[in-house]
Amino acid sequence: MKKVVLIGIILFAYTFCFSQIIKVSNINFFPMDSSFYIQKIDKGHLGFPDLLKLKDNSLVVVYRQGEKHVDSLGKIMINYGSVDGKTWSKQRVFFDIHGIDERDASLTLLPNGDVGVNYFHYVKGDGKVKPTIVHPFWGVSKDNCQSVVDIKQVTKGALLVKDMKEDNNGYWTYDNNLPLITEGVSSPAILLKNKLILPSYGGVEAVKTPKEGNEKFSRISLFVSDNLGKTWTRRLVNPEKESKIRLQEPFVLNIDNQNLIMHIRTQTQKKYSPNDKMMQSLSYDGGETWSDWTSFDFIGHAPYLYKLKCGVIISAFRILDSTFTLEGSAFIWSLDNGQTWSKPLVFDKQRKDNDSSYPSITELDNNQFLIVYYTENGKAIKGRIFRYEVN
Template sequence: MANENEVTGEPTGADEPVDVEAPLVVTGVAMAQARVTVTGHDFNRPDPYPGMGDFGWAGNVERLGDGRLMLVHQWGYWHSSFAEPRIIEPATAKRWRQGNWPLDFPAPTGGRCMATFSSDDGRTWSKPRTILDLDLDDSPFGILRCRNGVLLCFVNVQASWYGFNRAPAELAHTLGGLNTQQCVIRSTDDGETWSEPIWLESAGRFYERSHGQPIELPDGGVLWPTYATDERKGRLFGAIHRSDDAGVTWRLLATVKRPDQDVDEPAIARLADGRLVMTSRPDGAVFHSDDDGATWRRTGCIDAGGNFKAPRLFVLSDGTVVCVATVGHLVAFLSRDHGRTWTRSVSLDQSSYGYPGGMRLEDDSVLVSYVQRGRAPSRIFLLRFKVSDDRSAIDLLPMDRLDAVPAPDGQHTEDPDVDAMK
């Protein structure tokens, strides 16, 4: 039975967000040299297929056994690429159409899961290919290569209805009536072939979604953070699923609930001292676990100064924690005390929306995958940086190539419909 963590109250005193050092600065090369386009509406597009549009989520990156990098991503046509037939509640549909959402876009199976590969540490990428295409819109948000060599891809599957308190009768047979459900696919040959989906029992009675990266513990257990709700307008809570057999079977380990705020899009990481840290949308709340994710307590906050979305956590070799997230655009934060306190944000790419994935490389640099925009037309970018030795700066590293798409000028203005699914 899962542990239910009802996190009451807020941290006080020493756990309040503070500046732990001078504000971070960004150094290194210009954005045009630090960033490459992996795929996009106008670059390295997948081969045509029914329902292909000009948008995809950036997913995540992992190192394969032969040294190549693999990036999994979604490709569809909009912020959510509903399959056909689709039923959207009329008032919701009207609002979305006003934001130019193409609700009549011909897409028999909606968005699909794709993969692309790099043999030069992310500078160039193969043409994306499909690794999963269900009857419904599916998006990969996590990729993990277990120590035994098994590759796990974590997939968000969206039903073709929205805006109702329960599934319309015509579509109630899909996902058992859930609005969104999670599944895992496994590969034992570094992504060449994949298993059939392994479906997780939903932590929420209305939907369960994911954005965070899974982690593998020293004992071989795999933890996957998700978020869920029991009703359409209910409070969102975090959930931790655990597998002890490299993704074959799963159990719900814990839920994390706050009485007065959502736990949305949680991200987790294992710290240098063996504890786990979690942060979540919308306010950067920070939680710690001393027992491998079974129980959690609220310990602090990342003071984002805005709507904090889609965090991704990286732990460097000296224990420094890097958080990359969207706060209007792509930003970063640092913690030098295992996630108790954090710096203020520093902008990584002011021209892009973000919703990052990524990984720490062997030299302690960080690769970040992210999207240009929250709707079509868009591109999937990859950025590489390293934190300075004194932890005072983010140093953008070169990833030059002759066919890179030039970096757009100016600051990203958040698309009006990017929170339409909330």
């Protein structure tokens, strides 16, 4: 497995910005202040936020709220923010289906000003007579994120399934031996020319009884829509590469409609391992083909990629130590479209009992950007503003 090159703060590269070549030899980041609360609770769990700048430049953040990290009461909440990212409304319910856990909502500003919303439904099973079922969904907000309409399931398969059975190979089946396939999403759909691209992970048959050779490992797919989410077609990404590693939580950044970057979380064993390094793949043909996976030298979950106006690319993520006991938030940056990366800059200290991160980014005015993330062991959605200088 190849390694991604991590280099120090002084970097030299040519990057593209507004169709012009701009020389960026160095970038420095300065936190504008300490972190601030967008939402805080005493009981329950907040997590998995996604931040979006609307067509009027105001901000919204959506996130899950439930009793625990996983439970059937999970619902998607929303807060509305000012243009400068410093003032936020009280929370309210964005959408909720009673008895089903809605998770990992993400937002995409569409060309007509509407907002695409993707997330997944999660129905937890017991592994014995009831499997866990996961399917991604897509909907649209036509009123600046006041409501969501036209919600449709992206993948095939029932969500509430009865009469599950086990086939001869140990897989879950239903309805005359249809295989149960689970799939999740954790990042927003991107616009690529005239199409929507929705990254997903999973897409393999669910195992009921483990047998030698029957385990299938989570793969990465891109669901492609040329009609703004009415229908979707699956495109697998390197399905035969890293075939014994669970590939999860992909984020795709469209640099210029030709060059794309993907970062993913990995799981190399059934339990967490020091080898679960974040990985990268690059596409030079608009996502038709992808390079082999290359590995970073740190454990990163739920990466979020963002291109600043100057052309510098940021990747933010949950960062963990090798024992999976210290958890925080960090970002890295690239001056050469993902060919090389800085070392991680930690902005939410790694510590014990800190279920946290799933960062999301948007650029503000005056060379500033806002990162939103969850922290304090699932009790807070917080933001932090950074200023950057380039030369």
